[in-house]
Amino acid sequence: MTAYYDSIAEQYKKSKQLPFRLHIEAYTYFNLLGNLLEKSLLDLACGEGFYTRQFKLQGAAKVIGVEISEKMIELARQEEVREAQNIEYILGDVLELGKIGSFDLVVASYLLNYAQTREQLLKMCQNIFINLKPGGRFVTMNNNASQPPTSYLATEKYGFIKSIDSLLQEGTPIKYTISANEQKFSFNNYYLSTETYEWAFRSVGFKEIRWQKPIVSPEGVEEFGEQFWQDFIDCMPIIGIECLK
Ligand SMILES: C[S@@+](CC[C@H](N)C(=O)[O-])C[C@H]1O[C@@H](n2cnc3c(N)ncnc32)[C@H](O)[C@@H]1O
DSSP: OOOOOGTTTTHHHHHSSSSSIIIIIHHHHHHOOOOOOTOOOEETTOOTTTHHHHHHHOOOOEEEESSSSSSHHHHHHHHHHHHHHOOEEEOOOOOOOOOOOOEEEEEEEEEEGGOOOOOHHHHHHHHHHEEEEEEEEEEEEOOOTSSSSGGGGGGGGEEEEEEEESOOOOOOOOEEEEEEETEEEEEEEEOOHHHHHHHHHHHTTTEEEEEEEEOHHHHHHHHHHHHHHHHHHHHHHHEEEEEEE
């Protein structure tokens, strides 16, 4: 199993401290998630457990994290040793996951944008769907496929930009370059159109699909001012998605 995140795990972990992560990414994500008390959660592409730990802190009864990168899982398990939260971390590929349980919520921040083809996206969605209880929800933060490339540089002041080497079409790599703690690192996502996402969600059986624009926390407005966040809100580099089984 090869995983690119093995080489950037530490840098990625540090990038979680950028203000947009807290004031937009996490705020929008937790808004969609709602009350987690006593809920069972499966966190796919859990990385080093940044959100996985927060789900448990917010009262979730059972939390399992799945991640393809050994290094990411190692960092997550280190935190679990440092402060046990009874989170189970599984090293595995979501494309080959199958059914491992029946959860109230399946969550995944930045998983689907690693699908390189519509077939891979469909497979991920199938593995999400089969792990949900009837009435359960899939909630995710993802690259916003509908952001026009003309605004890719407008997010530089938030600590990241996107770039592409060719025209946007199904499967085109989108390179994210993140600047955090005076260090730069890059990784690729893959473009699949918003229509392809809708098709994959519907095909596996999701009843309702809701797209959530990024929202800024009141603390973020207070600390940086409304104007600072305007470019983010205008170009929407990321998007929240909620699907109901
Ligand atoms: C941008 S990181 C997000 C990590 C975490 N969800 C967060 O928000 O902090 C994306 C993660 O997805 C993982 N990943 C990519 N493809 C995967 C797959 N097929 N199965 C499991 N994990 C995958 C990567 O290894 C990486 O850790």
